[in-house]
Amino acid sequence: MELAGTRTIDATPGGVDESALVEGMRRGADDAFADVVRMYGPQLLAVARRFLQHEQDAQDALQDAFLSAFRGIDKFQGNSRLSTWLHRIVVNASLMKIRSRKRQKERPIDDLLPQYQDDGTPANKVQQWAVSFDTAVHDRETRRWVRKSIDQLPESYRTVLLLRDIEQLNTEETAEALDLSISAVKTRLHRARVALRTLLKPKMVGGVA
Numbered sequence: 001m002e003l004a005g006t007r008t009i010d011a012t013p014g015g016v017d018e019s020a021l022v023e024g025m026r027r028g029a030d031d032a033f034a035d036v037v038r039m040y041g042p043q044l045l046a047v048a049r050r051f052l053q054h055e056q057d058a059q060d061a062l063q064d065a066f067l068s069a070f071r072g073i074d075k076f077q078g079n080s081r082l083s084t085w086l087h088r089i090v091v092n093a094s095l096m097k098i099r100s101r102k103r104q105k106e107r108p109i110d111d112l113l114p115q116y117q118d119d120g121t122p123a124n125k126v127q128q129w130a131v132s133f134d135t136a137v138h139d140r141e142t143r144r145w146v147r148k149s150i151d152q153l154p155e156s157y158r159t160v161l162l163l164r165d166i167e168q169l170n171t172e173e174t175a176e177a178l179d180l181s182i183s184a185v186k187t188r189l190h191r192a193r194v195a196l197r198t199l200l201k202p203k204m205v206g207g208v209a
Contacts, residue, residue, distance in 0.1 A: 018082040025073045033070060040083055041066075044090045050162055051094035053151060057101075058094075065093040091167060095177060098159065106154035112195035149199035157192040164189050 024032025044065065048058035069089050076085055150158055163174045164185075175185045 019078075022073065022076060022078070022082055025070060036069075036082075036086075037066060040086055043083075044086060047087060047090045048094050050147075050150075050166065051091070051159065052097055057097055061093040061097045062090060064096070065090040068093065091163075092177075095159070098155065106156065107152075109154050109157055109191055109195050112153070112198045113191065146196075146200065149196055152199055153192055153195055157188050157195065160185055160188040161192040161196065165193075 021032055021036055025036065041062065045058060045062050048061040048065075049055070052058045052061055065086070069086055076082070150161065153161065159178065160174060160180075163169045163177060164171070169177065171182055171185050171189075174180075174189075175182045178185070180188075
């Protein structure tokens, strides 16, 4: 089940003329570069932080993304908002940062998946959630809990879930971005969603048996 409503949609700051910013960047105007960093930096840093749990990694990815955007501004065709274009570049920079790091030992996701007895019945009593999953992700407080729970997922699973359910890439795009097979993306996404439900259970059950 997708985390509908949890993705932060890029928004252009009120009163900003993006076409003027783009034109300024193409001219190499220092003030245009400074304005882009000031206006979009905070929301783009939040995007990098979703993928990279260490602050310095997120800061580095953001810096790499801005450099890439400034150097490649002539490739911006204007088919989308500047903020959306920058958003995609930050996601790509974050993925590159993940690939460049030395692979760390991950928490086994099996620890977060439901356990079953030999006859196929759940090993633990199934509890009814106090609210529906889809309803809960629209609540601000619960969304924070969702974000915190996502951060607890093993990175290889968390990244797939972020791309599919938060960034809203399709399966093929996710597979291409991560250099995975489509079947691997589907398997990881399913296991990540199930594990996330396990992490969310204490909040969602709310003491209801």
